[in-house]
Amino acid sequence: MPQVETVGPLDESVGYMLKRAATTLRSALDATLRPLDLSVPQYACLELLGQRSGLSNADLARGAFVTRQSMNGVLRGLQVRGLVTRPVTAPSGRSLPGQLTPAGRRRLRIASAKVRSVEKQMLAHFSPAEQGRLCRDLTACISALSPQDVGGLIEA
Amino acid sequence: MPQVETVGPLDESVGYMLKRAATTLRSALDATLRPLDLSVPQYACLELLGQRSGLSNADLARGAFVTRQSMNGVLRGLQVRGLVTRPVTAPSGRSLPGQLTPAGRRRLRIASAKVRSVEKQMLAHFSPAEQGRLCRDLTACISALSPQDVGGLIEA
DNA sequence: GACTATATGTCAGGATACTGACATGCCGCA
DNA sequence: TGCGGCATGTCAGTATCCTGACATATAGTC
Numbered sequence A, B: 001m002p003q004v005e006t007v008g009p010l011d012e013s014v015g016y017m018l019k020r021a022a023t024t025l026r027s028a029l030d031a032t033l034r035p036l037d038l039s040v041p042q043y044a045c046l047e048l049l050g051q052r053s054g055l056s057n058a059d060l061a062r063g064a065f066v067t068r069q070s071m072n073g074v075l076r077g078l079q080v081r082g083l084v085t086r087p088v089t090a091p092s093g094r095s096l097p098g099q100l101t102p103a104g105r106r107r108l109r110i111a112s113a114k115v116r117s118v119e120k121q122m123l124a125h126f127s128p129a130e131q132g133r134l135c136r137d138l139t140a141c142i143s144a145l146s147p148q149d150v151g152g153l154i155e156a
Numbered sequence C: 001g002a003c004t005a006t007a008t009g010t011c012a013g014g015a016t017a018c019t020g021a022c023a024t025g026c027c028g029c030a
Numbered sequence D: 001t002g003c004g005g006c007a008t009g010t011c012a013g014t015a016t017c018c019t020g021a022c023a024t025a026t027a028g029t030c
Helices: A014-036 A040-051 A057-064 A068-080 A102-122 A128-145 B014-036 B040-051 B057-064 B068-080 B102-122 B128-145
Strands: none
Touching: A014 A040, A014 A102, A014 B014, A014 B102, A014 B128, A040 A057, A040 A068, A040 A102, A057 A068, A102 B014, A102 B128, A128 B014, A128 B102, A128 B128, B014 B040, B014 B102, B040 B057, B040 B068, B040 B102, B057 B068
């Protein structure tokens, strides 16, 4: 069994390492959030609602990189557990603005702390300046792959 | 519809941008490989076999960040299309060493060129030194999140 | 006022990946 | 020699996500 220890040039491929880093982070987050009965998309949904209340299902889907259908399922799960609320009828148009309940806000506070702890661990050997640089590098990668608008913050 | 253009502090979260970059790259790769009738895991499988012939199903699964079961399905798909071959009986133990067929090698050559083109586009504004730095940064992130062995090439 | 375009929420179907479990085949050790 | 530990390949069931499609509500245009 060759054990793929060193697959060779792949270790020098930014794309490969990017996927690898994302997978590793995803696993770490998953393990951290499991005790809270939260999946990563569920946490993302809470975090988004915490930062901007009243986001619609479609807004949340875009923010969490999933489809509206998937986010709908996530949102329903959070709703039946009393962590978020949505009006039964749309106050305007068809979009149903979501909001955190007090319980949701409490859960988010705990989850957010754990997530930030994981992120801190991931960046343990990075200075604040290096963190900012890495963040800008990743942003540059994103904008280079999406010629059109990627969020309106780069490609000025 | 708030449009989540600027979700706020999330744009400064390395974790968030990491997932975003990986998702964007995945989409770009998917679009590039679709004309070749290859999914990203299928391409990863071919690439791994191209760089190291004789890898077993379990080896490939580890290299592509999926489970053995998933990789098995991928491998079967590639087998029936005549791109890879596996012996019917194991020459040693239970592992079945996979190999690229000439057709598989041809397909890989095309796919690999397209993938590298996407990667080049992603890193268009990066100097070789900056690419190496980004790669090392990502590697540091990975090793910081996995205290144990992550492949045997870092954490020396 | 009618019509098109866009955006939203929702339903159905299919593809994909994972967890759990099992049988089989090596290796190390008593 | 017999045994447990470990790795591999495989099967079944489940969960998740995506593509395609539809009905509805708003905004813009003539």
